Amino acid sequence: MTTPEPSLPRDLDQIAREVKAHIENAEVEPLLQLIAPLHPADIAETMERLDRFEQNFLFDALEPEVGSQVLLELEDATREDVLEGLDEQRLGPMVDEMDSDDAADIVGELDEEVRERVLQQVPEEHRVEVETLLTYPEDSAGGIMALEVPWVRKTHTVARAIEMIREHHRDMEEISEIFVVDRERRLVGSILPVELLLADPDALVADIMDTEAVSVRPETDQQEAAAVASKYDLLNVPVTDDRNRLLGVITYDDIFDVIEEEEHEDISYIAGTGEDEPAERSVMKAVRERGPWLMLGLGGSIGSAMVMAAFEGSLKQHLAVAFFVPAVMATAGSVAIQASSLVVRGLATGSFALQGVPIVLWRELRTSVLLGVGLGILLGLFAFVWMGNGALALCLLSALGLVVINAALSGTMIPLALKRVGIDPAVAMGPFITTLNDVMGIAIYLLVVLLFLSGQAPAAALQ
Amino acid sequence: MTTPEPSLPRDLDQIAREVKAHIENAEVEPLLQLIAPLHPADIAETMERLDRFEQNFLFDALEPEVGSQVLLELEDATREDVLEGLDEQRLGPMVDEMDSDDAADIVGELDEEVRERVLQQVPEEHRVEVETLLTYPEDSAGGIMALEVPWVRKTHTVARAIEMIREHHRDMEEISEIFVVDRERRLVGSILPVELLLADPDALVADIMDTEAVSVRPETDQQEAAAVASKYDLLNVPVTDDRNRLLGVITYDDIFDVIEEEEHEDISYIAGTGEDEPAERSVMKAVRERGPWLMLGLGGSIGSAMVMAAFEGSLKQHLAVAFFVPAVMATAGSVAIQASSLVVRGLATGSFALQGVPIVLWRELRTSVLLGVGLGILLGLFAFVWMGNGALALCLLSALGLVVINAALSGTMIPLALKRVGIDPAVAMGPFITTLNDVMGIAIYLLVVLLFLSGQAPAAALQ
Numbered sequence: 036m037t038t039p040e041p042s043l044p045r046d047l048d049q050i051a052r053e054v055k056a057h058i059e060n061a062e063v064e065p066l067l068q069l070i071a072p073l074h075p076a077d078i079a080e081t082m083e084r085l086d087r088f089e090q091n092f093l094f095d096a097l098e099p100e101v102g103s104q105v106l107l108e109l110e111d112a113t114r115e116d117v118l119e120g121l122d123e124q125r126l127g128p129m130v131d132e133m134d135s136d137d138a139a140d141i142v143g144e145l146d147e148e149v150r151e152r153v154l155q156q157v158p159e160e161h162r163v164e165v166e167t168l169l170t171y172p173e174d175s176a177g178g179i180m181a182l183e184v185p186w187v188r189k190t191h192t193v194a195r196a197i198e199m200i201r202e203h204h205r206d207m208e209e210i211s212e213i214f215v216v217d218r219e220r221r222l223v224g225s226i227l228p229v230e231l232l233l234a235d236p237d238a239l240v241a242d243i244m245d246t247e248a249v250s251v252r253p254e255t256d257q258q259e260a261a262a263v264a265s266k267y268d269l270l271n272v273p274v275t276d277d278r279n280r281l282l283g284v285i286t287y288d289d290i291f292d293v294i295e296e297e298e299h300e301d302i303s304y305i306a307g308t309g310e311d312e313p314a315e316r317s318v319m320k321a322v323r324e325r326g327p328w329l330m331l332g333l334g335g336s337i338g339s340a341m342v343m344a345a346f347e348g349s350l351k352q353h354l355a356v357a358f359f360v361p362a363v364m365a366t367a368g369s370v371a372i373q374a375s376s377l378v379v380r381g382l383a384t385g386s387f388a389l390q391g392v393p394i395v396l397w398r399e400l401r402t403s404v405l406l407g408v409g410l411g412i413l414l415g416l417f418a419f420v421w422m423g424n425g426a427l428a429l430c431l432l433s434a435l436g437l438v439v440i441n442a443a444l445s446g447t448m449i450p451l452a453l454k455r456v457g458i459d460p461a462v463a464m465g466p467f468i469t470t471l472n473d474v475m476g477i478a479i480y481l482l483v484v485l486l487f488l489s490g491q492a493p494a495a496a497l498q
Numbered sequence: 499m500t501t502p503e504p505s506l507p508r509d510l511d512q513i514a515r516e517v518k519a520h521i522e523n524a525e526v527e528p529l530l531q532l533i534a535p536l537h538p539a540d541i542a543e544t545m546e547r548l549d550r551f552e553q554n555f556l557f558d559a560l561e562p563e564v565g566s567q568v569l570l571e572l573e574d575a576t577r578e579d580v581l582e583g584l585d586e587q588r589l590g591p592m593v594d595e596m597d598s599d600d601a602a603d604i605v606g607e608l609d610e611e612v613r614e615r616v617l618q619q620v621p622e623e624h625r626v627e628v629e630t631l632l633t634y635p636e637d638s639a640g641g642i643m644a645l646e647v648p649w650v651r652k653t654h655t656v657a658r659a660i661e662m663i664r665e666h667h668r669d670m671e672e673i674s675e676i677f678v679v680d681r682e683r684r685l686v687g688s689i690l691p692v693e694l695l696l697a698d699p700d701a702l703v704a705d706i707m708d709t710e711a712v713s714v715r716p717e718t719d720q721q722e723a724a725a726v727a728s729k730y731d732l733l734n735v736p737v738t739d740d741r742n743r744l745l746g747v748i749t750y751d752d753i754f755d756v757i758e759e760e761e762h763e764d765i766s767y768i769a770g771t772g773e774d775e776p777a778e779r780s781v782m783k784a785v786r787e788r789g790p791w792l793m794l795g796l797g798g799s800i801g802s803a804m805v806m807a808a809f810e811g812s813l814k815q816h817l818a819v820a821f822f823v824p825a826v827m828a829t830a831g832s833v834a835i836q837a838s839s840l841v842v843r844g845l846a847t848g849s850f851a852l853q854g855v856p857i858v859l860w861r862e863l864r865t866s867v868l869l870g871v872g873l874g875i876l877l878g879l880f881a882f883v884w885m886g887n888g889a890l891a892l893c894l895l896s897a898l899g900l901v902v903i904n905a906a907l908s909g910t911m912i913p914l915a916l917k918r919v920g921i922d923p924a925v926a927m928g929p930f931i932t933t934l935n936d937v938m939g940i941a942i943y944l945l946v947v948l949l950f951l952s953g954q955a956p957a958a959a960l961q
Contacts, residue, residue, distance in 0.1 A: 339828075361806075
């Protein structure tokens with residue numbers, strides 16, 4: 036079946052309507068016929084359009100092998116709902132159908148008690164695999180690798196290697212690459228199935244394999260593993276232990292997921308949305324996820340209010356100074372997020388490590404001096420034309436320059452400091468640091484402007 | 499060669515030092531021996547550590563087939579430099595070494611005149627392919643697909659299919675999946691090399707192939723093509739014409755690149771960094787990229803200054819109102835970016851289309867009312883405790899509530915509107931919209947607070 040535009044929502048809208056009708060009339064057979072030609076990802080997407088009763092009805096009608104794939108494709112919130120409605124008799128066989136990494140993901144989402152009961156339904160060999168994977172942190176290479184890894188020995192002939200795959204790895208549905216190990220199961224290379232297909236059956240695997248076997252350790256951060264895959268264009272990232280023995284493999288589809296997840300994480304740090312998902316249905320959950328970030332920002336700006344209150348006397352005298360507080364805040368915030376997003380990206384891609392901290396700081400300092408002076412001149416000019424007040428204009432110029440330099444340096448140094456203490460530097464782009472910058476910026480601005488204006492001409496400096 | 503930690507910068511730092519030493523002493527042979535075992539991606543990363551003379555020296559020493567791979571792995575700025583130093587005699591053979599999609603990327607970066615001269619060095623068949631690919635927009639499926647696509651007929655036996663690959667596709671180094679077409683070259687399925695390896699040689703391809711052949715059109719946006727790959731866990735995304743004839747293929751490594759590129763693009767929209775790269779060396783380029791966004795923000799906040807100036811009389815009377823301007827701005831900005839980042843993400847992943855605009859708007863409205871009232875109460879309470887002023891507290895409560903609702907709705911609707919008129923909705927998270935929100939927020943706040951305070955108790959409302 037060829038699907039020219041597989042992801043168009045309107046097809047699935049139509050299917051969802053038909054599914055609803057079948058469920059209302061309790062027509063199981065027509066329902067299954069309707070669903071049968073769909074890809075599990077499309078069944079999952081259809082389920083997002085159903086209410087909870089319909090979701091459970093449809094899911095219960097699926098074969099375990101289809102159900103297990105659909106489960107993996109559901110949005111987190113829907114999967115939680117569906118898992119809640121499943122008992123271990125039904126979930127056990129589904130978990131058994133899954134590759135070990137997917138099984139560990141699903142089982143890891145269950146409450147401890149349910150988890151035990153479900154694992155009792157899984158044959159021992161597979162259960163031990165899943166339990167092994169659950170010991171690795173969720174966002175490490177070990178936490179996302181699969182233990183189903185097709186391998187052959189380097190001393191095998193091509194014919195023997197094909198035999199090995201036929202005997203031992205037949206049940207792995209999607210073999211895209213075969214790893215080559217030595218007698219101690221140490222990784223020494225890799226080979227593509229197509230190469231076995233085209234090679235002389237008597238050739239030795241060692242002679243035709245690709246010897247550039249880049250691998251990661253199970254404790255490697257998943258983002259780093261994805262960066263390795265992307266840098267070396269790897270179809271699969273093998274995971275090896277500290278003696279380089281092959282443990283498992285991270286496949287390309289998991290790499291897709293990691294890159295997307297990290298992107299989502301970075302943007303949710305910046306925006307302060309927590310794990311709030313666009314398709315979430317609960318308003319209360321959205322409030323709980325987003326509220327704390329907003330309160331943090333509000334708390335910070337109360338700091339700004341107190342700084343301004345401390346300058347109350349001068350502000351009353353020079354009210355125009357207050358008019359430019361938003362300009363100072365906006366500029367400080369923008370400069371800081373520009374600087375920190377570049378540092379965060381530089382750290383993530385590794386291109387930053389090339390140059391070292393002093394060089395990057397020095398570049399950022401020069402850039403920010405130029406930007407600060409330029410923006411200061413613009414704001415000063417505007418204030419002069421608008422208010423005809425040269426003193427105020429000069430004050431704005433120098434204050435904005437200092438604020439911009441401060442914001443650029445803190446925007447550069449904070450992510451570096453976070454990285455050093457083991458916190459994701461992307462946090463630096465979020466509301467907490469932004470707020471901190473606001474307060475610092477306003478304090479610097481008021482200090483410079485008001486001290487200067489008061490010192491220079493106590494009363495008449497501003498109308 | 500097994501590299502346990504392939505991406506550690508310190509190894510390449512050491513190598514870069516040795517490379518520099520060899521170049522200084524003009525020792526070409528030892529230089530090549532040092533570089534020989536490195537992956538092209540590592541040679542490229544080493545080159546980032548060299549100055550321009552050293553880069554050219556090293557690059558000139560590389561074989562065309564290695565050079566062509568290194569060229570593809572360089573950072574944009576470095577590649578530009580290296581390309582500038584190459585004549586068509588040297589670049590032609592490198593372009594010929596590349597797959598059509600990579601060749602089109604490199605040739606597309608050249609000035610028109612140089613491009614012509616380079617293409618004259620490429621054998622006609624390959625040149626025509628590259629020229630075909632250059633006709634597609636850079637960020638479409640056609641712009642990133644390769645024309646080297648391994649295919650067999652559905653009527654072939656497995657043995658004949660293997661023969662086909664041996665005869666026609668031998669030169670494609672990395673075949674991970676084989677597409678199945680009918681007599682008119684229409685896509686009807688796909689098959690993994692390992693399946694051919696394990697199947698009965700007399701079986702028909704049509705009987706063992708995977709018939710779920712999802713494809714995209716050449717004009718499909720690259721981000722959408724990547725979403726299809728990620729949704730259906732596709733190793734390769736086939737590209738077909740409007741009669742479903744196979745044109746080319748987007749491979750997993752290009753999908754990695756697209757997902758990363760889109761992430762970078764979104765974050766650079768938010769941060770307003772343009773194409774400024776962390777590893778860029780030129781301060782002036784950074785100023786040029788980042789300056790305009792900052793000027794936009796500054797211009798917007800001058801709008802805020804004018805709004806405040808319009809309320810000058812009342813502000814002078816109720817100075818405390820000015821103290822809370824940063825709180826209003828920060829909250830409005832945060833709420834707007836939360837809302838727009840969710841909409842942008844929902845649009846990108848497609849999960850948003852499930853629910854439709856009215857449902858999302860309604861949810862956002864309820865969420866924002868709760869958040870607005872909650873934050874308003876907090877701010878009001880704080881103001882009451884701090885200043886003992888009940889009227890001000892009530893004003894802050896209601897004003898902040900309105901500002902939050904306004905920010906949430908504009909944060910939701912602006913990306914939707916941008917999408918509708920064909921602009922990347924991620925722009926809505928950037929400085930322009932943020933600034934617009936600031937100005938609206940401040941105007942709403944001042945209007946509510948000052949009109950209320952003036953109407954209620956002209957003089958004594960605030961100390």
